[in-house]
Amino acid sequence: MKTYLDCIPCFISQALEAARMSSEKEEIHRKVIYEVMRYLERVSFNGPPPKTSREVHHIIRKITGLKDPYKKVKDQANKTAEKLYPILKKMVIESEDPLLMAVKLAIVGNVIDFGTTNRFNIDDMIKISLKHENISNTAYRSFLNALDKAKTVLYVADNCGEVFFDKLLLEELYDRNKKITYVVRANPIINDVTIEDARNAGIDKIAEIIAGDAGNDKSSPGILLEYASPVFLEKLGTYDMVISKGQGNYESLSDVKRKIFFLLVAKCPLVAKDIKEEIGKLVLRVKG
Amino acid sequence: MKTYLDCIPCFISQALEAARMSSEKEEIHRKVIYEVMRYLERVSFNGPPPKTSREVHHIIRKITGLKDPYKKVKDQANKTAEKLYPILKKMVIESEDPLLMAVKLAIVGNVIDFGTTNRFNIDDMIKISLKHENISNTAYRSFLNALDKAKTVLYVADNCGEVFFDKLLLEELYDRNKKITYVVRANPIINDVTIEDARNAGIDKIAEIIAGDAGNDKSSPGILLEYASPVFLEKLGTYDMVISKGQGNYESLSDVKRKIFFLLVAKCPLVAKDIKEEIGKLVLRVKG
Numbered sequence: 344m345k346t347y348l349d350c351i352p353c354f355i356s357q358a359l360e361a362a363r364m365s366s367e368k369e370e371i372h373r374k375v376i377y378e379v380m381r382y383l384e385r386v387s388f389n390g391p392p393p394k395t396s397r398e399v400h401h402i403i404r405k406i407t408g409l410k411d412p413y414k415k416v417k418d419q420a421n422k423t424a425e426k427l428y429p430i431l432k433k434m435v436i437e438s439e440d441p442l443l444m445a446v447k448l449a450i451v452g453n454v455i456d457f458g459t460t461n462r463f464n465i466d467d468m469i470k471i472s473l474k475h476e477n478i479s480n481t482a483y484r485s486f487l488n489a490l491d492k493a494k495t496v497l498y499v500a501d502n503c504g505e506v507f508f509d510k511l512l513l514e515e516l517y518d519r520n521k522k523i524t525y526v527v528r529a530n531p532i533i534n535d536v537t538i539e540d541a542r543n544a545g546i547d548k549i550a551e552i553i554a555g556d557a558g559n560d561k562s563s564p565g566i567l568l569e570y571a572s573p574v575f576l577e578k579l580g581t582y583d584m585v586i587s588k589g590q591g592n593y594e595s596l597s598d599v600k601r602k603i604f605f606l607l608v609a610k611c612p613l614v615a616k617d618i619k620e621e622i623g624k625l626v627l628r629v630k631g
Numbered sequence: 632m633k634t635y636l637d638c639i640p641c642f643i644s645q646a647l648e649a650a651r652m653s654s655e656k657e658e659i660h661r662k663v664i665y666e667v668m669r670y671l672e673r674v675s676f677n678g679p680p681p682k683t684s685r686e687v688h689h690i691i692r693k694i695t696g697l698k699d700p701y702k703k704v705k706d707q708a709n710k711t712a713e714k715l716y717p718i719l720k721k722m723v724i725e726s727e728d729p730l731l732m733a734v735k736l737a738i739v740g741n742v743i744d745f746g747t748t749n750r751f752n753i754d755d756m757i758k759i760s761l762k763h764e765n766i767s768n769t770a771y772r773s774f775l776n777a778l779d780k781a782k783t784v785l786y787v788a789d790n791c792g793e794v795f796f797d798k799l800l801l802e803e804l805y806d807r808n809k810k811i812t813y814v815v816r817a818n819p820i821i822n823d824v825t826i827e828d829a830r831n832a833g834i835d836k837i838a839e840i841i842a843g844d845a846g847n848d849k850s851s852p853g854i855l856l857e858y859a860s861p862v863f864l865e866k867l868g869t870y871d872m873v874i875s876k877g878q879g880n881y882e883s884l885s886d887v888k889r890k891i892f893f894l895l896v897a898k899c900p901l902v903a904k905d906i907k908e909e910i911g912k913l914v915l916r917v918k919g
């Protein structure tokens with residue numbers, strides 16, 4: 344997905360949010376905003392938004408000297424989701440169709456995204472996920488078909504907190520004897536899952552965990568093939584099935600020439616328009 | 632009210648909106664955004680937001696060559712409100728307290744504001760206005776006291792469409808033999824009322840209409856004393872009562888050293904915080 348002019352005010356709002364999380368000094372916030380604006384004046388709009396985010400958050404880290412501004416927010420999201428996990432697991436086990444319930448809850452988990460402006464109530468979303476009519480039947484049948492044939496599943500993660508919702512679906516895949524690789528960010532970027540977060544959630548017991556990006560100090564909130572790790576590229580080329588979570592990965596992977604199942608909740612109007620779905624709806628979409 | 636760093640993304644969003652209303656060419660939109668960002672890098676945050684908006688919209692007009700990008704939107708708002716007017720007038724006449732109803736509807740009219748991001752449903756707002764508990768009793772009693780003693784009323788207008796809601800209140804004041812001056816913008820700025828809009832709504836039959844600003848080609852969406860017309864300043868100093876409509880005028884007039892009654896619906900979180908009221912609520916507030 345390309346970057347739009349509408350992304351500019353959103354990049355600036357996000358930079359201000361991150362600057363405020365990093366420092367209480369208004370002069371620092373101002374410096375961040377000004378430097379981000381100067382950067383945005385020369386940015387290319389041909390790439391996907393995570394390519395710009397990658398540079399914007401690099402600027403913020405450079406000015407504030409803080410490597411992980413969202414640390415507190417991420418820890419809180421993980422804590423909240425970890426507490427919810429047993430209730431969610433029970434919902435999956437007691438469901439008529441545990442796999443469908445796990446897919447829906449994995450999408451619902453995408454709502455815990457502190458990197459975008461609109462926030463939805465997680466309890467409401469969980470209730471909504473209980474209703475059957477919330478993801479496309481056609482897409483789900485295609486998902487089941489692909490899963491049935493797949494021995495290997497590449498699962499591209501998005502946010503902290505959400506990792507515990509992913510776990511529900513990963514466990515369903517694991518129970519079906521799939522070999523799973525869970526793809527996270529090499530470095531902290533907004534509230535995205537890192538190797539440490541995935542390990543703390545116990546994902547390493549059911550899946551291999553790899554960093555999707557090449558491990559310099561600039562991760563992006565969506566995997567960009569040009570900065571991807573060789574191990575990710577190799578698996579993207581060879582794995583039987585690819586599942587991608589969240590807006591950021593949709594923005595960066597939606598034009599890739601292979602079949603990918605996108606699980607997300609659209610929070611940005613441009614992503615919603617691109618994926619032809621309303622803001623706030625649970626989306627399972629197959630592309631490529 | 633001072634300008635905050637949070638206003639920056641909002642100025643840019645507004646500039647993009649205005650640029651798109653002015654031209655279909657993306658290169659023009661891009662030029663507008665870039666020039667606005669370059670201006671915002673050197674802006675002072677000590678003045679109120681309308682001072683910056685004044686320059687931002689001047690940049691947009693300079694680049695697009697269009698004097699009144701919101702013309703269509705304004706005409707539509709005026710048309711919609713003109714159609715509503717007879718129903719609203721009936722509501723006032725049949726009300727137990729016609730003046731209170733007119734005050735509330737004048738505030739409700741402020742919801743027709745195409746210059747801010749959040750938009751509220753006008754029908755819902757009209758229904759809400761019917762409930763008594765929606766404006767402060769203390770403020771309304773103070774309003775009644777001031778009105779009782781006043782021979783002259785200075786009424787600072789905000790938006791198109793809203794002008795027909797103002798008319799309901801102006802007619803109540805006129806029926807009470809007040810000498811009224813209705814203050815509009817000298818030039819088009821966002822969707823604000825100009826002399827032409829006020830005349831088309833028939834305000835000239837019950838009030839004198841003046842431009843609040845000094846008549847160069849840069850009006851601001853909120854009267855700034857440093858650019859105000861001499862006639863406005865004279866009346867601000869001598870009139871018995873001042874009524875100010877909308878967020879923009881609140882932002883620019885809330886620190887003025889005289890008693891002013893502010894009627895508005897807060898649409899921006901910073902204005903809501905400054906006025907200590909929730910977003911979307913009807914506000915009657917006396918200051919100074």
